[in-house]
Amino acid sequence: MNHDIYVLGIETSCDETAAAVVKNGTEILSNIVASQMESHKRFGGVVPEIASRHHVEQITFVIEEAMNQAGVSFQQLSAIAVTQGPGLVGALLIGVNAAKALAFAYGLPLVAVHHIAGHIYANRLVADMKFPLLSLVVSGGHTELVYMEEHGKFQVIGETRDDAAGEAYDKVARALNLPYPGGPHIDRLAHEGKVTIDLPRAWLEEGSYDFSFSGLKSAVLNTLHNAKQRGEHIDPKDMAASFQASVIDVLVTKTVNAAKEYNVRQVLLAGGVAANRGLRAELERKMAELNGIELVIPPLSLCTDNAAMIAAAGTVLFEQGKRADMALNADPSLELA
Amino acid sequence: MKILAIDTSNVAMGVALVEDDIIKGEIVTNIKKDHSVRLMPAIQSLLKDCGVSPHELGLIVVARGPGSYTGVRIGTTIAKTLAWALNIPIVGVSSLEALAANGRYFSGVISPFFDARRGQIYTGLYRYDGGQLECIEDDRIVLADEWARKLQERQERVLFIGSDIPLYKETFQQQLGDFAQFAPPSLQLPRPGELALLGKNKEKADVHTFVPNYVRLAEAEAKWLAKQKGENKDGDGNSISLNDLK
Numbered sequence: 205m206n207h208d209i210y211v212l213g214i215e216t217s218c219d220e221t222a223a224a225v226v227k228n229g230t231e232i233l234s235n236i237v238a239s240q241m242e243s244h245k246r247f248g249g250v251v252p253e254i255a256s257r258h259h260v261e262q263i264t265f266v267i268e269e270a271m272n273q274a275g276v277s278f279q280q281l282s283a284i285a286v287t288q289g290p291g292l293v294g295a296l297l298i299g300v301n302a303a304k305a306l307a308f309a310y311g312l313p314l315v316a317v318h319h320i321a322g323h324i325y326a327n328r329l330v331a332d333m334k335f336p337l338l339s340l341v342v343s344g345g346h347t348e349l350v351y352m353e354e355h356g357k358f359q360v361i362g363e364t365r366d367d368a369a370g371e372a373y374d375k376v377a378r379a380l381n382l383p384y385p386g387g388p389h390i391d392r393l394a395h396e397g398k399v400t401i402d403l404p405r406a407w408l409e410e411g412s413y414d415f416s417f418s419g420l421k422s423a424v425l426n427t428l429h430n431a432k433q434r435g436e437h438i439d440p441k442d443m444a445a446s447f448q449a450s451v452i453d454v455l456v457t458k459t460v461n462a463a464k465e466y467n468v469r470q471v472l473l474a475g476g477v478a479a480n481r482g483l484r485a486e487l488e489r490k491m492a493e494l495n496g497i498e499l500v501i502p503p504l505s506l507c508t509d510n511a512a513m514i515a516a517a518g519t520v521l522f523e524q525g526k527r528a529d530m531a532l533n534a535d536p537s538l539e540l541a
Numbered sequence: 542m543k544i545l546a547i548d549t550s551n552v553a554m555g556v557a558l559v560e561d562d563i564i565k566g567e568i569v570t571n572i573k574k575d576h577s578v579r580l581m582p583a584i585q586s587l588l589k590d591c592g593v594s595p596h597e598l599g600l601i602v603v604a605r606g607p608g609s610y611t612g613v614r615i616g617t618t619i620a621k622t623l624a625w626a627l628n629i630p631i632v633g634v635s636s637l638e639a640l641a642a643n644g645r646y647f648s649g650v651i652s653p654f655f656d657a658r659r660g661q662i663y664t665g666l667y668r669y670d671g672g673q674l675e676c677i678e679d680d681r682i683v684l685a686d687e688w689a690r691k692l693q694e695r696q697e698r699v700l701f702i703g704s705d706i707p708l709y710k711e712t713f714q715q716q717l718g719d720f721a722q723f724a725p726p727s728l729q730l731p732r733p734g735e736l737a738l739l740g741k742n743k744e745k746a747d748v749h750t751f752v753p754n755y756v757r758l759a760e761a762e763a764k765w766l767a768k769q770k771g772e773n774k775d776g777d778g779n780s781i782s783l784n785d786l787k
């Protein structure tokens with residue numbers, strides 16, 4: 205056994221300023237997240253300029269807290285890992301430049317991490333990854349099915365062609381006059397309501413693992429609009445339940461089909477929408493029917509944006525010899541490769 | 542003491558290493574390229590050329606704005622993270638004050654400025670008094686026309702400094718006539734060496750809470766505040782500036 209690897213992770217791709225220290229890519233020593241959600245609430249969504257301003261205010265506080273809680277010194281660190289993209293460019297820039305300054309000050313290797321790779325690697329903090337595996341990544345900005353043959357190698361086999369699932373949740377929540385962020389509210393309402401409204405499911409072409417949620421979103425908005433015109437009342441609970449059923453049906457069916465076709469040993473759920481109870485329950489139910497494929501769902505704190513996942517993914521890339529230099533830039537539309 | 546000065550608040554990028562009162566090195570470029578890509582390599586190369594390791598630094602001075610929001614944030618983030626990591630103090634200096642320093646031998650008042658689009662400029666008014674640079678009108682964002690009229694009332698010579706002179710020369714000349722003087726190209730870019738020397742004598746800031754001086758609120762916040770007040774007069778969020786809220 206070689207000596208232990210300690211990696212400091214930094215994540216600022218959206219509205220969370222986060223830093224964490226992870227040991228050997230699997231053990232969380234600290235995981236600090238400063239959320240700006242309260243600040244963005246009044247605008248009904250994340251305002252990029254305001255997010256960037258908050259990141260500057262928080263960045264050193266958060267890193268200091270992560271280092272203190274971990275009880276690790278910079279001299280003990282093996283590398284610094286930072287989210288390079290995708291995300292809001294102004295927000296990403298704060299993490300990237302802070303990481304570069306730290307790497308320079310201490311002569312430490314710098315590793316650039318793809319945000320989605322981070323979400324997937326959140327799973328390594330709770331379970332061993334068994335290859336080949338399939339990961340369903342669902343968040344406000346992403347809906348992707350990623351196949352992995354081995355560590356650090358990602359193949360996107362399906363992605364959304366329009367809205368991300370989380371985006372559809374937010375838009376439908378707004379139409380139902382639910383507070384921001386709407387996802388958790390819909391999930392809660394859905395459990396109280398019944399699936400009474402017939403909403404479309406976008407399966408796309410035969411065999412495709414891509415997603416599309418804009419048609420579903422429009423169908424919800426139209427149904428609400430038409431009911432209002434006719435003076436009919438639609439129970440928001442039933443709408444939430446019907447909408448959620450449609451989203452989950454597509455997500456789970458495609459995931460299960462891909463898991464079978466690619467003959468994977470493990471299915472990982474990742475991203476903020478993994479916090480959705482309905483999705484968790486349905487995925488668990490369907491996966492139980494597939495013998496021998498393990499399902500891993502990280503705890504909520506590791507599903508939403510955090511830096512432990514970035515440190516975990518960064519550790520693997522570091523071990524594979526991947527390095528970034530002082531010219532590293534934020535890339536808001538970075539591809540997962 | 543070795544001072545590292547950083548300025549990415551506007552198009553020009555400047556980095557300087559100053560030891561005691563000697564400017565050991567400066568890097569200045571004036572090209573529209575990403576500060577995020579170029580700043581750290583510039584710092585790295587300057588320190589390497591000067592044979593100085595980061596841990597020998599004793600102070601970081603940064604131009605904290607006004608200027609491009611993104612540019613100011615890149616400089617500020619790198620400055621505060623370095624200062625925190627190296628456990629050394631940080632000092633913020635107005636980007637306009639650093640630019641005003643180029644007018645050292647001018648006997649009137651100095652108006653350094655950067656274009657802020659839509660006819661607006663970031664500017665303030667400075668004067669050298671007994672070799673000391675003094676701020677006589679706070680940094681602000683203002684319509685160039687309005688600023689010119691205000692300066693005209695002073696009936697004294699004004700030196701305009703900045704690489705955006707071509708954009709507003711006519712405006713200032715029309716209003717101020719012979720009172721308007723313009724810095725030549727060789728004096729239009731802020732010198733990071735001046736920034737370091739200005740910062741040396743200023744109060745140190747708390748690293749953690751150190752933030753840029755944006756001069757104005759984020760547009761969404763200004764609009765939101767205006768809505769709260771129920772007086773969204775012209776529908777332009779920029780009408781409320783941080784100055785108004787002080």
Ligand SMILES: [Zn+2]
Pocket residue numbers: 319323343475476508509
């Ligand atoms: Zn995310």
